Amino acid sequence: MEGIINLPLFFISSIMIIIAPGPDFIYVTTRSISDGNKAGILSAIGVCVGLLIHTMFAAFGLSAIIQTSRVAYLIIKYIGAAYLIYIGIKAIITKANVESSNVTSLNKNGKIFKQAVLTNIFNPKAIVTFMAFLPQFVEVNVSNHISQFLCLGCIFSLMAILWFGLIGYFAGTAGGFLKRNKSIQSILRYISGTIMIALGLRLAVKND
Secondary structure, eight states: OTTBSOHHHHHHHHHHHHHSOOHHHHHHHHHHHHHOHHHHHHHHHHHHHHHHHHHHHHHTTHHHHHHHOHHHHHHHHHHHHHHHHHHHHHHHHOOOOTTOOHHHHHHHHHHHHHHHHHHHHTOHHHHHHHHHHGGGGBOTTSSOHHHHHHHHHHHHHHHHHHHHHHHHHHHHHHHHHHTTSHHHHHHHHHHHHHHHHHHHHHHHHOOO
């Protein structure tokens, strides 16, 4: 942990950021309730893979470029908004097939994971947060800043996967009880899709 400033404060600050309700929390929760705790856990893993990618962006300076370029920031923002809206619409119009084969199940799991990664990557707030948050705990007098960034990002992502994994499991378990009724299953699908669309629209129209 050489070069990292005030590790206990980093832990506390990270916990506050992670547990604060935001797009990742809403995404994992709605996905879990709609598709079960396995989907919730896969979503949690995907979100945290996205966090690791943001860590590499911050470590190698890509986040700084995006943060200082209004055009780049807006491109990321609108891609993220469009993707959330796309996921929401697809969730609403796609009918669940309870007799899916194992291959179909594997494909679905892969899609859930990929969607979670992309949703996090194209969240411009995550880029700015990582660029503003991680440098506060990096020792400027130590030459290897990249290793410090990567270490902090891995710690943050590990804490996040524990939190989102718990959220995904318990929300999915609760959703499993509700989905035993087919009409409730359809309602949950519509609610999940509507929330995704609302998140996308909020991201698109929100002034930064």
